[in-house]
Amino acid sequence: AFLDRIAAVDEKVHAFLHVDAEGALATARAVDADRAAGKPLGPLAGVPIAVKDIVVTKGMPTTAASKMLENWIPPYDATIVTRIKAARMPILGKTNLDEFAMGSSTEYSAFGATRNPWDLKRIPGGSGGGSAAAVAAGMAPLAIGTDTGGSIRQPGAVTGTVGGKPTYGANSRYGLIAFSSSLDTPGPVARTMLDAALLHEVIAGHDPLDSTSIPQDPAPVVAAAREGLTGDLSGVKLGVVTQFAAGEGAEPGVIAAYQTGVEALAKLGADIVEVSCPHFEYALPAYYLIAPSECSSNLARFDSVRYGLRVGDDGVRSLEEVMAATREAGFGQEVKRRIMLGTYALSSGYVDEFYGQAQKVRTLITRDFEAAFNEVDALISPTTPFTAFEFGARTADPYQMYLADLYTIPSNLSGGPAVSVPVGLSDGLPAGLQVMAPTLRDDVAYRVGAALE
Numbered sequence: 001a002f003l004d005r006i007a008a009v010d011e012k013v014h015a016f017l018h019v020d021a022e023g024a025l026a027t028a029r030a031v032d033a034d035r036a037a038g039k040p041l042g043p044l045a046g047v048p049i050a051v052k053d054i055v056v057t058k059g060m061p062t063t064a065a066s067k068m069l070e071n072w073i074p075p076y077d078a079t080i081v082t083r084i085k086a087a088r089m090p091i092l093g094k095t096n097l098d099e100f101a102m103g104s105s106t107e108y109s110a111f112g113a114t115r116n117p118w119d120l121k122r123i124p125g126g127s128g129g130g131s132a133a134a135v136a137a138g139m140a141p142l143a144i145g146t147d148t149g150g151s152i153r154q155p156g157a158v159t160g161t162v163g164g165k166p167t168y169g170a171n172s173r174y175g176l177i178a179f180s181s182s183l184d185t186p187g188p189v190a191r192t193m194l195d196a197a198l199l200h201e202v203i204a205g206h207d208p209l210d211s212t213s214i215p216q217d218p219a220p221v222v223a224a225a226r227e228g229l230t231g232d233l234s235g236v237k238l239g240v241v242t243q244f245a246a247g248e249g250a251e252p253g254v255i256a257a258y259q260t261g262v263e264a265l266a267k268l269g270a271d272i273v274e275v276s277c278p279h280f281e282y283a284l285p286a287y288y289l290i291a292p293s294e295c296s297s298n299l300a301r302f303d304s305v306r307y308g309l310r311v312g313d314d315g316v317r318s319l320e321e322v323m324a325a326t327r328e329a330g331f332g333q334e335v336k337r338r339i340m341l342g343t344y345a346l347s348s349g350y351v352d353e354f355y356g357q358a359q360k361v362r363t364l365i366t367r368d369f370e371a372a373f374n375e376v377d378a379l380i381s382p383t384t385p386f387t388a389f390e391f392g393a394r395t396a397d398p399y400q401m402y403l404a405d406l407y408t409i410p411s412n413l414s415g416g417p418a419v420s421v422p423v424g425l426s427d428g429l430p431a432g433l434q435v436m437a438p439t440l441r442d443d444v445a446y447r448v449g450a451a452l453e
């Protein structure tokens with residue numbers, strides 16, 4: 001049914017870069033056979049899934065939506081893909097994104113933008129717009145995203161789906177094409193918090209192949225989502241972030257939708273207080289130094305020698321010329337902008353002033369969270385300041401695009417978990433409410449998010 005739906009609507013939405021109908025059907029049939037034979041199966045066995053095309057899949061093209069990797073077929077699976085396969089979930093295919101996950105609209109995909117199923121003239125968010133649009137349009141019941149600065153949550157908010165960024169280190173990064181290694185976190189995209197929780201428990205857990213993976217059992221998010229669904233939040237204390245409540249720079253409709261969410265949470269028994277996080281306003285500038293710095297280092301591997309695109313290799317040009325020609329042709333403009341920004345921020349003489357300073361700000365933001373969580377169980381805010389915008393509206397000025405991440409970035413910098421839940425419409429377009437919880441307390445975010453559904 002999902003493959004039929006993809007065949008019927010993806011021509012318009014363009015959520016997928018690759019569809020593996022045969023592979024998905026083979027897994028589904030094998031699960032059917034095992035079910036008929038009475039073999040024990042996990043809760044998501046046979047439930048199809050779409051995977052963001054920055055996560056490597058053995059034998060299946062993985063492009064990161066870049067010309068640099070246009071014809072690359074990985075020889076191995078990411079750990080989370082190994083876990084998805086062990087859970088017997090048919091993989092429908094790979095979803096579109098902004099090139100190397102840098103962007104908030106999928107307009108920076110080298111293979112054409114994804115359209116928002118709510119309005120095809122509008123963006124589906126980014127970078128994981130393909131995963132969110134696939135779930136929103138009924139082409140997949142579940143999908144994988146990766147969240148470095150908001151790329152699971154912001155697409156969730158603007159497509160009316162649920163997105164969860166787990167605690168950094170709770171889910172393995174092994175086999176994620178690296179963007180910003182101290183921030184990248186894979187997580188679930190779904191229609192409901194319970195669905196997201198079921199997927200979270202499939203992919204989470206310690207992985208010795210990832211040096212930043214936390215050697216600890218994943219938080220019990222499925223039980224927490226079920227508890228949330230009882231609709232009782234009495235005894236739960238939620239903090240409205242003062243700096244984000246004013247909605248400066250946010251669309252009034254988004255703030256209004258968010259307010260209805262806050263009122264709903266109060267009706268369910270939550271105690272709502274205001275909490276000041278004075279350094280959150282510096283999160284965006286700190287992120288746009290840290291993420292490009294790490295990206296400039298990570299993307300150095302695309303050197304035209306080891307794998308990926310190679311341009312001008314006719315035997316008459318120098319190695320340096322081949323590398324330069326390849327990187328010129330292989331990377332899009334946003335990726336180049338980040339590599340230049342990051343190289344500058346890390347260069348000798350500037351590293352303390354830019355990268356070092358941003359790392360200090362990161363510590364202050366983490367301390368804001370710690371102080372807040374002495375007072376409350378979780379923090380809430382809108383997920384993103386605006387609903388889905390029209391194509392081209394924010395590409396001329398990069399800063400306008402970066403603003404999409406205003407509310408999502410603090411949790412990336414601290415490493416704590418955060419989820420986005422649909423919270424009604426603004427002018428007919430979905431808006432999201434974000435729940436941010438303490439590090440390793442993903443269950444708290446899932447409980448509050450599920451209560452709101």
Ligand code: GLN
Pocket residue numbers: 101102103104126127146147148149150151152179291405
């Ligand atoms: N929009 C942010 C950026 O462009 C976030 C990206 C992400 O989370 N992968 O960097």
